[in-house]
Amino acid sequence: MAAAALGKIFLLALALVSVIIAERRSYNGYSVLRAKVDNLKHFKVLSTLRDESNFDFWSGPLYGKYADIMASPEEYPELTKLLNSHGIPFSFMINNLETVINQTDALAKTQAEMNWNEYFSTEANYAWLEGLAQNNSNVQVLNIGNSTENRVIKVVKISSGPSNATRPALWIDGTTHAREWISTTTATYVINQLVNNASAHRQILDNLDIYILPIVNPDGYEYSRTTERLWRKTRSILANTTCRGVDPNRNFGYKWSGEGNTINKCSLTHQGAAPFTEPEAQAVRDFILGSNVNWQGFIALHSYSQLWMTPWGYTEDLPRNYQEMMRVANKSVAALAAVHGTRFEAGSSANILYQAKGISIDWAKGVPNITYAYVIELRDTGRYGFVLPPNEILPTAQETWAGIRILAEEIAGVEQD
Ligand SMILES: [Zn+2]
Numbered sequence: 001m002a003a004a005a006l007g008k009i010f011l012l013a014l015a016l017v018s019v020i021i022a023e024r025r026s027y028n029g030y031s032v033l034r035a036k037v038d039n040l041k042h043f044k045v046l047s048t049l050r051d052e053s054n055f056d057f058w059s060g061p062l063y064g065k066y067a068d069i070m071a072s073p074e075e076y077p078e079l080t081k082l083l084n085s086h087g088i089p090f091s092f093m094i095n096n097l098e099t100v101i102n103q104t105d106a107l108a109k110t111q112a113e114m115n116w117n118e119y120f121s122t123e124a125n126y127a128w129l130e131g132l133a134q135n136n137s138n139v140q141v142l143n144i145g146n147s148t149e150n151r152v153i154k155v156v157k158i159s160s161g162p163s164n165a166t167r168p169a170l171w172i173d174g175t176t177h178a179r180e181w182i183s184t185t186t187a188t189y190v191i192n193q194l195v196n197n198a199s200a201h202r203q204i205l206d207n208l209d210i211y212i213l214p215i216v217n218p219d220g221y222e223y224s225r226t227t228e229r230l231w232r233k234t235r236s237i238l239a240n241t242t243c244r245g246v247d248p249n250r251n252f253g254y255k256w257s258g259e260g261n262t263i264n265k266c267s268l269t270h271q272g273a274a275p276f277t278e279p280e281a282q283a284v285r286d287f288i289l290g291s292n293v294n295w296q297g298f299i300a301l302h303s304y305s306q307l308w309m310t311p312w313g314y315t316e317d318l319p320r321n322y323q324e325m326m327r328v329a330n331k332s333v334a335a336l337a338a339v340h341g342t343r344f345e346a347g348s349s350a351n352i353l354y355q356a357k358g359i360s361i362d363w364a365k366g367v368p369n370i371t372y373a374y375v376i377e378l379r380d381t382g383r384y385g386f387v388l389p390p391n392e393i394l395p396t397a398q399e400t401w402a403g404i405r406i407l408a409e410e411i412a413g414v415e416q417d
Contacts, residue, residue, distance in 0.1 A: 023226075023227060024227055024228075025227060025228045025229070026098055027098040027101055027229065027230070028098040029072070029098075030070060030071065030094075030097035030098065031070070031071055031092055032068055032069065032071075032092070032097065032382075033068070033091070034066050034091050034093045034382060035061070035068075035069060035083055035088050035089070036066055036088065036090065037060065037061045037063055037064065037066055037088075038064065041086075042061075042086065042087075042088050043061055045086050045088065046061035047061055054267070055069055055070070055079065056230065056268060057069055058304075058382070058385050058386060059304065062305070062352075062353065066382070068093055094385070097230075100384060100387045100389075101229050103387075103389055104388065104389050104390060114128040114192065116185055116189055116393045117390055117391070117393060117394065118390050119181050119184075119185060119390065122218045125184065125214055126152070129141050129154060129156055129191070132191070136195055138158060138159055138160045138195075138198075138205070139158055139195055140159075141154050141156055142154070142155045142156075142211075143155075144213070144284075144287040145279055145280070145282065145287075146279060146283075147218050147235075147279055147280055148219055148235055148236045148237075148278070148279055149218075149235055151219060151222070152218075153215075153216070153218065153283045154213070154215075155211050155212065156211070156212045156213075156214075157210075157211050158194050158195060158205070158209070158210045158211075158212070160198075160205040160206060161205075161206060161207070165293070165294060166294055167207075167209055167294060168294050168297075168411050169210070169211060169293045170208060170209070170210050170295075170297035170298075170299070170408055170411055171212075171295060171298045171299065171364075172187055172210070172301065173212070173214075173284065173301065174186060174187035174213070174214050174216065175215045175217055175221050176216040176217055176249050176280075176360065177232050177233075177247075177302060178217055178221050178223060178233065179224045179230050179231055179386045180302050180378075181221070181224070181386075181388070182304070182378050182388045182393065182396055183301035183378060184215055185393045185396070185397060187212050187213070187301060188214050189397030189398070189400075189401060190210075190400075190401050191214070193401055194210060201405075201408075203409070203414040204405070204409060204412045204414060206412075207412035207413055208408060208412040210408070213284070216280050216284065217248055217280050219234055220232070220235055220248075223235055229386075229387065230386065232245075232247065233245030233246055233248070233270065234246050234248055234278050236277070238265045238270075238273075239273070241266065243265045243266035243270075245270070246270050246271065246278050247268065247270055248280050248281050248360075249356075249358070249359050250269050250356065250357065250358040250359065251271055251275065251278045251281045252276070252281055252358050252362065252363035253276050254314075254362050254363040254367050255312075255358065255362055256274075256357060256358040257314075275358065284360065288364070295370045296370065296371050296411040297370065297371065297373075297374075297411050298360075298361060298364035298373045298374070299374050299376060300359075300376070301376055301378060301400075302375055302376065303377055303379065303388070304378060304379060304380055304381070304382065305377040305382075306342065306343065306345065306377060307345050307346075307377040308329050308332055308333050308346040309346070309348060309349040309352060309353060309361075310322060310325040310347070310348050310349065310373065311348065311349060311361050311364075311366070311373055312350055312362050313349040313350055313355065313356040313357065313359040313361070314350065314355065314356070314357045314358075315350055315355070316348070318348055319348075319365055322348065324371075324372075325373070325374070326347075328406060329346040329374065330346055332403035332404070332406045332407060333345075333346050335405070335406050336402050336403035338402065339395075339398050340395050342395075344376075349362075349375060360375075361373040361375045372410070376400065378400060
């Protein structure tokens with residue numbers, strides 16, 4: 001009797017352990033293939049595959065360049081058969097994704113001591129932000145909303161002057177897409193520069209307010225950190241499906257799409273049942289529109305592909321002040337390249353990436369009509385893709401700040417060389 005009871009307890013413990021172990025999804029045997037996209041026929045085949053299958057396209061297809069596609073061991077034969085049948089050449093970018101993920105683990109614990117050699121949890125980032133606000137009179141942390149899972153969405157406001165309706169302001173956000181961790185570390189680096197290296201940026205700070213939201217999508221980020229590294233969307237619960245989440249960068253209410261694969265709720269780019277269903281997108285909209293701020297710049301940080309892009313995403317047509325946005329973008333990518341030699345391409349989103357509807361910069365340009373709106377796809381060009389190793393956090397942040405600084409100086413009216 002006692003032995004049987006002990007046996008049951010043992011089995012229960014074993015089950016519990018296996019639940020805990022199984023909690024984090026393994027990417028053992030997953031690969032990322034790079035398909036060459038050097039003609040229109042291959043571009044069309046791959047675009048259709050992206051739109052009509054559940055394959056996870058990490059990047060592209062970019063016409064004349066490549067498409068990076070993740071495949072599980074089960075999906076791999078189907079994918080390679082399809083590529084071969086169309087004569088599309090491909091190579092391996094990543095052989096075993098699990099190995100790469102294990103090298104780039106984020107810290108799970110909260111610690112207020114920030115650095116740019118590691119990735120930090122939402123809680124750790126927030127603790128650091130609150131500490132900055134306590135110690136610096138020109139820093140405020142603003143809670144602009146709550147996520148689906150009730151995490152606070154925190155914006156840092158850095159302002160050294162009397163804020164009023166005419167003082168220009170720049171918005172920067174990161175980790176709209178959960179797996180793009182490098183966008184949060186880049187955002188926090190910019191905060192650190194403006195707060196802890198303020199004397200080097202006096203002219204910017206004297207003439208410009210800067211608002212930075214390092215984690216737009218905290219639910220998705222935490223899910224990516226603890227459970228499924230390659231998670232992209234929010235974590236909202238959708239009707240009539242077990243698939244969860246909406247792509248927050250398809251959920252903004254300007255030229256929002258009701259068409260295509262994005263209706264598929266399991267799609268990585270699912271746009272939601274209506275514009276602004278996601279509280280994370282709502283929070284950004286409501287703060288920008290409700291704040292009585294003279295918004296002159298809006299930057300959305302993403303990864304990866306090394307692109308510095310203007311609106312529009314929804315059409316290949318160009319926005320009214322495209323030439324002016326490109327003038328500054330070209331200066332930004334030159335300043336960026338001067339830091340570590342990293343090459344970025346500049347252009348409109350639909351022309352150098354692909355068409356996408358409901359993206360935040362289209363809304364920023366189309367609704368509040370913010371003068372300079374950019375989406376920046378950070379490092380790299382696919383060697384590690386979304387699982388960028390920690391030793392690239394600092395150089396990525398340094399070079400990106402050099403580019404963003406150009407825009408900040410333009411808006412602040414600082415003389416440049
Ligand atoms: Zn993204």
